[in-house]
Amino acid sequence: MYHSRCPVCDHSELSSLLSAKDYTVSKENFEIVFCENCQTGITQNVKIEEIGKYYQSADYVSHSDTRKGLINQLYHFARKIMLSQKTTLLSRLNGGEKGKLLDIGTGTGYFLNEMKQKKWEVFGIEADQKTRHFAIQTFDLQVFSPEKLFDNSFSAFDAISLWHVLEHVAELNKYLAQIKQILKPAGHLIIAVPNHWASEQNHYQEYWAAWDVPRHLWHFSPLSIQTLCDKFDFQIVEKKMMPFDPFYISMLSTKYQGKSFAFVRGMWRGLFSFLASWQDVNQASSIIYVIRHKD
């Protein structure tokens, strides 16, 4: 798919900045162009109908349960802590009350299951059939294919979450428009995405692991999420960093650079990035945006 306009703000001034490599699956290169108006990055020439084959890798940890290797083990450790942070955030936003949650891009279902344990009414959307079945069978969850989102059977959610999902969604505007319809007036939309304003991105550039092409179709900045929210009459009420991401992303990026001692170097660079995002959330590797309908 070749984009001549920005999917977020519809501007046609797109500048080519870099060519990024798919290090995890295909080793193919993809061009990323950036909107000069809202700084959304766009991966060019992704064949959406063939995107499934780019997810076929045991290294793609967010879609599998492998525990092989130090980086994967750390990922799973971090995921445990992040799970608790996510559930705490949702409970707080809902005033400590139980609510109704839709998690789009549920993956293996760990987060949704935690919320179910907290007595929330939970529903999930997951595009990959195998992953969906894993979530249903392992945790007895209600997880559906993406078509379900648009068949008018869903409504009135207290919270809708997309944890590192929106960057994978081809029909960006269609999803946001539907979310707008099914989120309660006082409900919260949680969008967590990589941030290409991340301080370590300047250092790694084309090796930055969070480009993750062609799986990441879009590369958001705080400005692009703000622009997207304005378009759908949403407002950002909170931005939070994800504390492990600078370390994880930096380690992977150092590995992609082909440097030795990737773990130590990556941790060191990750620490700089962590401190930078501690001071300014707009420089975080990934940002959790808490969003509401505009007043």
Ligand SMILES: [Zn+2]
């Ligand atoms: Zn734009």
